[in-house]
Amino acid sequence: MIFSNTPRPETLKSLADVKHVPFWLDDPARPEPASALTESITADLVVIGAGFTGLWTALLAKQADPSRDVVLLEAGETGIGASGRNGGFVASSLTHSFQNGLNRWPKELKKIIELGHKNLDGIEAAIKQFNIDCDFIRSGEINVANEEYQIEELREEAEHSAQYGERIQFLDREQIRARVNSPTYLAAIHDPSVAMVNPARLVWGLRRACLEVGVRLFEGTQVTGLEEKRESVLVKTSYGQVESKRVALATNAFPPLLKRLSFYVVPVYDYVLMTEPLSKEQRDAIGWHGREGVSDNGNQFHYYRTSADGRILWGGYDAIYYPNNEVAPHLENRPETFARLAENFFQTFPQLTGLRFTHAWGGVIDTCSRYTAFWGQAYGGKVAYAMGYTGLGVGASRFGAQVMLDLLDGKKTERTELQMVKSKPFPFPPEPFRSPIVNFTRWSLNSADDNGGERNLWLKILDALGLGFDS
Structure with missing residues (x-):
């Protein structure tokens, strides 16, 4: 599926009371x-x-x-x-x-x-x-296909990796939805x-x-x-x-x-949401009793998992590079990304509409x-x-x-x-060339997700050079 970038009013309500601190660090055991x-x-x-x-x-x-x-x-x-x-x-x-x-x-x-x-x-x-x-x-970890073209990619990975000793299992639509119930799932692989x-x-x-x-x-x-x-x-x-x-x-x-x-x-900022604990009814609506980590198979992908106290962590998708390699505390709060993440969450789990997020944060990745x-x-x-x-x-x-x-x-x-x-x-490359190249590459990856995985000429050139912008 193509995720929407436009949050609905009810989605914005889910973010009304978030604390802008990392959930994991908001702990008396610190x-x-x-x-x-x-x-x-x-x-x-x-x-x-x-x-x-x-x-x-x-x-x-x-x-x-x-x-x-x-x-x-x-x-x-x-x-x-x-x-x-x-x-x-x-x-x-x-x-x-x-x-x-x-x-x-x-x-x-x-x-x-x-x-x-x-x-x-x-x-x-x-x-x-x-x-x-x-x-x-x-x-x-479960890696899910939300688009038809991704199904065969996952099947091939499961089969090919077995030759190298891996035990990755392919799951069809019914099998994956029996584990984690989302209307967006078409197939998946499970890496135990x-x-x-x-x-x-x-x-x-x-x-x-x-x-x-x-x-x-x-x-x-x-x-x-x-x-x-x-x-x-x-x-x-x-x-x-x-x-x-x-x-x-x-x-x-x-x-x-x-x-x-x-x-x-390149320092790239990644953003994350954490929900309030799910009720028994909410958990029954989605299943997911095995506590597997989950990610989707897009170039711009989400990753998500459950916590010990029954929350859902939901992150990824946007990966933001700020010009001149900027790393600063104020960049950890990006409301437009939090709204986009929340909208994508409810597209994945519409049965959880009304759930609220308690924490929203960002962090920098060494890419x-x-x-x-x-x-x-x-x-x-x-x-x-x-x-x-x-x-x-x-x-x-x-x-x-x-x-x-x-x-x-x-x-x-x-x-x-x-x-x-x-x-x-x-x-x-150094700045001033770095920003436009990184941002054009990100745009190209988003375009590939929107067009059945079809990679444009720029991505094909990067692939030929072995630069691997495929994740």
Whole structure:
């Protein structure tokens, strides 16, 4: 179906009382911030950024070598960025989708898939080991077809992925509507490997785990620059500094400390709504008792899932780039996008008309042209970075952290030998060219959704260059 962009008056009423804060972070379990760094110290490893990538890096580094002195620096509070604002989909995929991985690394895809499943098992094991209460559930993800042309695409993905060891199941119209009842659903695939999680509770649990194993955490500590020394790197902050043997950059969509990385990542804002808890009658009207994550198969797609207390999180569709790579708190509130999301929600679930939304928020995603994380080093190997997760970092961030540590330790592993790890995405042009190119590409993707999936000449050129704007 083609989603309407014009909200009805009754849709606007559903947004009348929303709080403009992320639902996950609006939680009394949120920990008190740690103190800021205000002196000069030394360390074996400094990790910059206390989101999922940074937390996993610090935790895994300490677990591998308890004697290693690890310092974790965060400009705001732990998980205040994308890690505390996302949908909580924990995918085994390291390539954003089976098809994206197949298009880019067909020869090593089987190994990447194997490592992805191993990575997800490692996340679950850590949650159990550190007793993290984060509503982790292996419910799987459903990808639905809302248009006829998408049905065969999903069927082919289910069949082709089986050759690589995946267990994706094709669901016809009756089967999908028996699971989740929407008049817009024509078919679907179910990937049982995907887990759902409360992302803020996970990030706070990892924070606690880091502290338990001896990581030194400083919050409210903005890193202002890096200075290379002969055998170390000086990490400068607003009120103190750390001289460290190694540095791991986990800043993702925020302005990078290595200027050249800004060519590889575009900060894109994603927006999310959360409903009030559903009544028994409302839940019976839609089914959805398995708590699967759901997404639709458009280029501009929605993703949605249920919470432990019976709400529906509904996000995606609009992906907004602001000129000059702007990242700022005021961009997290976009009323026109919230209204569009609400209208699309009630088109998908008309039986829930009258339901109200309690929270509306936005967050910034580190988008790269290949849709998967990439890695690299600087300052003679003393600094490593991982970024570019493009909205699929809740699960892949742990793998990204492992690769960073391999690189910093000079280890040759099955991870570092992957072409996916050795290669870089195609860079984006700088401004003033970046804005019109990104926005024209977004318009082209929307046009493809409106025209039976038919891609225009611009998208075909990007496909031929392997830039993969297909998600």
